[in-house]
Amino acid sequence: MSDTKVDYRKMWSELGLNLEAHDALLGAVGSLYGATYLTQENRPEGMGYLDFVMTEVHGLRIKELDDFRKAGGKVVGTFCLYVPEEIIRAAGGWCVGLCAGAEFAYDEVERIMPRNTCSLIKSFVGFKLAKVCPYMEESDLIIGETTCDGKKKAYEIFGEMHNVYVMELPQMKRDKDLAMWRSEIVDLMHKVEDLTGKKVGVESLRASIKEVNDKRRALQRIAATRAADPAPISGKDALLATQVAFYDDVPRFTQSMNALADELEKRVADGVGVAPKGAPRILITGTPMALPNWKLHDIVEKAGGVVVGEEMCTGSRYYESLVKEDGSDLDAMIDDIAEKYLDINCACFTPNQGRLDDVVRMAKDLKADGVIDYSLQYCNAYQIESEHVERACRDAGVPVLSIDTDYSMEDVGQLSTRVEAFLEMVK
Amino acid sequence: MRRVLGLDIGSRSVDAVWLEGTTVVDAAVADSGFDPASVAAAFVGRGDHDLIVATGYGRRVAGESFGAQVVTEIKAYAVGASALFPQAGAVLDIGGQDTKAISLLAGGRVADFEMNDKCAAGTGKFLEVMARALGFSLEEMAAHSLAATGDVQISSMCTVFAESEVTGLVHRGVDRGLIARGLHESIVRRTISTLKRVGATGPLVFAGGVARNPAMVALVRESYAGDVLVPVDAQTVGAYGAALSASNDGGL
Numbered sequence: 001m002s003d004t005k006v007d008y009r010k011m012w013s014e015l016g017l018n019l020e021a022h023d024a025l026l027g028a029v030g031s032l033y034g035a036t037y038l039t040q041e042n043r044p045e046g047m048g049y050l051d052f053v054m055t056e057v058h059g060l061r062i063k064e065l066d067d068f069r070k071a072g073g074k075v076v077g078t079f080c081l082y083v084p085e086e087i088i089r090a091a092g093g094w095c096v097g098l099c100a101g102a103e104f105a106y107d108e109v110e111r112i113m114p115r116n117t118c119s120l121i122k123s124f125v126g127f128k129l130a131k132v133c134p135y136m137e138e139s140d141l142i143i144g145e146t147t148c149d150g151k152k153k154a155y156e157i158f159g160e161m162h163n164v165y166v167m168e169l170p171q172m173k174r175d176k177d178l179a180m181w182r183s184e185i186v187d188l189m190h191k192v193e194d195l196t197g198k199k200v201g202v203e204s205l206r207a208s209i210k211e212v213n214d215k216r217r218a219l220q221r222i223a224a225t226r227a228a229d230p231a232p233i234s235g236k237d238a239l240l241a242t243q244v245a246f247y248d249d250v251p252r253f254t255q256s257m258n259a260l261a262d263e264l265e266k267r268v269a270d271g272v273g274v275a276p277k278g279a280p281r282i283l284i285t286g287t288p289m290a291l292p293n294w295k296l297h298d299i300v301e302k303a304g305g306v307v308v309g310e311e312m313c314t315g316s317r318y319y320e321s322l323v324k325e326d327g328s329d330l331d332a333m334i335d336d337i338a339e340k341y342l343d344i345n346c347a348c349f350t351p352n353q354g355r356l357d358d359v360v361r362m363a364k365d366l367k368a369d370g371v372i373d374y375s376l377q378y379c380n381a382y383q384i385e386s387e388h389v390e391r392a393c394r395d396a397g398v399p400v401l402s403i404d405t406d407y408s409m410e411d412v413g414q415l416s417t418r419v420e421a422f423l424e425m426v427k
Numbered sequence: 428m429r430r431v432l433g434l435d436i437g438s439r440s441v442d443a444v445w446l447e448g449t450t451v452v453d454a455a456v457a458d459s460g461f462d463p464a465s466v467a468a469a470f471v472g473r474g475d476h477d478l479i480v481a482t483g484y485g486r487r488v489a490g491e492s493f494g495a496q497v498v499t500e501i502k503a504y505a506v507g508a509s510a511l512f513p514q515a516g517a518v519l520d521i522g523g524q525d526t527k528a529i530s531l532l533a534g535g536r537v538a539d540f541e542m543n544d545k546c547a548a549g550t551g552k553f554l555e556v557m558a559r560a561l562g563f564s565l566e567e568m569a570a571h572s573l574a575a576t577g578d579v580q581i582s583s584m585c586t587v588f589a590e591s592e593v594t595g596l597v598h599r600g601v602d603r604g605l606i607a608r609g610l611h612e613s614i615v616r617r618t619i620s621t622l623k624r625v626g627a628t629g630p631l632v633f634a635g636g637v638a639r640n641p642a643m644v645a646l647v648r649e650s651y652a653g654d655v656l657v658p659v660d661a662q663t664v665g666a667y668g669a670a671l672s673a674s675n676d677g678g679l
Binding site for chain 1: 484498499500501502525536537538539540542
């Protein structure tokens with residue numbers, strides 16, 4: 001990541017990035033990556049692909065997006081996994097998940113937004129204000145969504161700086177909500193078709209459904225190996241795979257993750273792991289961990305535990321369910337897409353029993369010794385739902401620790417104490 | 428017999444206990460100052476031990492510098508409190524920077540615990556700041572609080588906001604003793620609700636530096652539904668528990 005080749009600098013400059021601030025960001029992410037990832041022992045070889053992707057995170061991948069756009073392609077940025085990638089790809093666009101996982105330019109953000117706004121929102125506004133995210137700048141259109149009040153209002157501010165389109169996400173899951181959500185997907189389709197100048201057809205949509213499902217299937221294979229003791233892959237490596245899934249080239253990523261899954265399955269068969277057999281196994285649930293937010297996984301794993309699953313948007317919610325592949329016509333396929341996406345259990349929905357069931361089921365399937373419920377500070381929906389998560393875990397006999405935090409590192413000492421004590425308690 | 432040095436390296440003090448078997452042969456407390464590692468090194472420098480177990484914020488540094496085994500404060504207090512009071516059902520430790528509420532299983536195992544978040548609300552530090560705002564020493568603040576009758580509500584738990592609230596009350600001419608009582612009560616209210624959240628039942632061991640504050644002890648006794656036991660050496664329970672947690676296989 002410190003490898004700032006000359007042609008990239010020219011590209012970044014043409015994108016309008018603030019090179020000085022961008023250098024600072026890349027430098028920080030690079031040293032964080034080194035300290036968090038490259039110090040791990042016995043990593044699967046297949047992680048080499050993700051190391052390479054991270055080394056080129058603002059380099060080669062941006063060059064690919066740049067070339068695609070120069071050839072007339074359109075890039076669509078998203079912030080949330082409710083935005084269906086299938087639709088964007090079927091219209092000939094490329095979809096990149098924008099990350100917003102680092103504290104940047106908060107002083108500027110806090111001039112226009114309240115200090116007590118969640119880290120994720122502050123981060124994406126900060127990246128824009130400071131001109132440090134090439135993915136944002138490569139996005140011809142950015143799709144927002146009404147998942148929470150904070151994001152909803154932040155998109156109004158963000159929309160003054162970038163071409164933004166906001167989808168309305170229902171907050172309940174009744175039939176009428178599904179109908180409304182379906183109509184939102186149709187509107188998005190038309191919006192993207194206008195952008196790319198290409199119509200979504202039966203064949204293109206069928207192909208993109210299959211392609212994105214294949215990506216999810218590869219991640220499902222990786223997730224399944226984590227039920228083994230010893231775990232064949234660290235939680236932070238598995239988290240990175242999901243984080244990269246949001247923006248990497250789809251077929252290449254799928255192929256690389258299937259290769260990683262092959263290796264992990266072999267490790268499981270051979271009893272090879274990254275942590276000693278019997279190390280405390282932790283399931284993490286809660287708010288998304290956008291790149292490069294590896295804070296909690298790092299704390300857990302440096303304290304001697306191993307994270308075996310993520311019930312979060314950068315985890316099972318991203319890959320666990322698939323879009324049906326047998327839709328006969330466009331209408332049926334859009335129905336299938338609407339159903340799949342509305343089935344995701346974000347805390348913005350009420351009621352949200354599905355998430356509680358998922359947490360308990362995953363804790364059992366992955367043989368977790370404990371659950372850590374993670375909320376970003378000022379994320380009301382998750383912070384309040386914490387009470388239900390704790391109760392559901394306790395009722396199921398699974399120890400649970402709730403943590404409220406943000407992207408800063410100032411509370412790492414206190415969090416480490418709590419996490420270590422939790423690991424002592426569950427073993 | 429093997430002699431174990433238990434060190435609790437906290438934000439306000441470094442506490443040391445020398446143990447043979449389960450018997451305390453010596454104990455010492457020193458201010459952390461600006462270099463707690465050196466304070467700890469002075470205890471280690473006595474050379475009067477075969478093995479070190481460290482807990483508290485400085486535990487990792489002690490692990491690296493002195494080859495100490497490491498346990499968390501949660502485990503150290505659970506083990507220490509149950510050794511002193513085998514009937515204990517829960518532990519409350521209010522230290523300089525942390526508040527911990529721990530519910531116990533038989534044998535001193537931790538059933539559940541909570542700690543305060545990143546700010547100093549409801550900790551020893553909070554009381555220090557408020558004593559200064561009132562122009563009291565900590566001892567005077569406790570004494571005036573015990574003597575006060577009546578009721579004044581302090582609603583802010585944030586140290587910074589509470590300080591403004593206290594200044595406001597002082598300017599309105601409210602009796603300083605009464606404000607002191609209100610401050611202690613605000614911490615105790617919060618603490619009792621934390622104890623309820625972890626499901627604390629049975630006798631409560633109140634440990635940590637703040638357990639030496641008689642006003643806090645009196646208020647916790649009033650509010651907790653069960654016996655409240657205060658160890659004679661409340662401040663060294665963590666160091667004692669750490670020493671008792673010494674394992675023969677290198678620790679955590």
